[in-house]
Amino acid sequence: MSELLLIDDDQELCELLVSWLSQEGFQVRACHDGQSARKALAETAPAAVVLDVMLPDGSGLELLKQLRSDHPELPVLMLSARGEPLDRILGLELGADDYLAKPCDPRELTARLRAVLRRSHPTAVSSQIELGDLTFSPVRGVVSIDEQEQTLTVSESRLLEALLKQPGEPLDKQELAQIALGRKLTLYDRSLDMHVSNLRKKIGPHPDGRPRIVALRSRGYYYSL
Template structure:
């Protein structure tokens, strides 16, 4: 069965090119060329991944992403022709799971999508993780805090799963990045830090004010 991808990008020629590549790799691509229409399509459809361009008519990519992440945690890869670090940081802060600069090699886009979908696949040892006021279904990556369902992105949930599986243990930054982001960290790569910051904000501190996630400078993180 084809894996369904929604691409929100006003470059119709690029969408046709990538559509051909993705079809050959077993994906089914739906393309929308307007920000507001793309947001509607993402909300109405059942897509396994979303590719979202930064520059769009009617609503830019960041506005679409901000609105989408209020209710949807579908794996999302952001594209930007500008390739500026600030664009990547903003996209990650708003909940993008990955980022790719345009023009991009279709083979790299396919590889990135496969990595996103692979990380989103249910864990073979599906189980519930219980720790304090948190409960996580490791297969669906759904998380409840005091019985309230949290809206986490796939990457945030994967990071949390790694931390909850080894509470009180320091997890190396590189290992955490490989497991949750599907890639090693480069020397100036802040993507893990951005996802971690979003996760901390959504979880909040413990009831007594203690931070849930501790950072050991230069080494890694642990859930306490």
């Protein structure tokens, strides 16, 4: 049974989601502010976190930033009642694996959680990948360039693995979204682009200055050789 940490100040919504997710086989601990969430994270090791953007004692985005610093490999799904594009962009830039606007369908939340949890457990056959000065361990979710390690989020790890397995070959955006996000992109959905942007920042360019991940307009991305 996967243990989830739900962080949202809407207690009625939390009761609804805890009831629904429990019926779906999850064990859920709910917190209603950042302070209790930090305490819960110090006491337990959840399989994933569902985090609201707005909290009574601070921004959920600030808590996300701390989560990414302390637990870079922990899957995080953001919620927002405001549905502002800027919230979505900031959340993804700070390392959220996925994002849902409230009110959300509990069935969609369940599907997104199961997808991110599947992606967070690579199969044992995923061995270390070496390409030039880059070494990547899908199992650990760690990329090393010139012996400098960077820990990737679940989505970043799946994305890089897909690109490295077919270097120089363009991969369609929808195909990459299915691999990295566990779902197809919707209209105006820039989730994949934000994960690519974050990944580019972490791995940097080739030693000669060329970008490692190249975008093909309206098509997708590839890892350059």
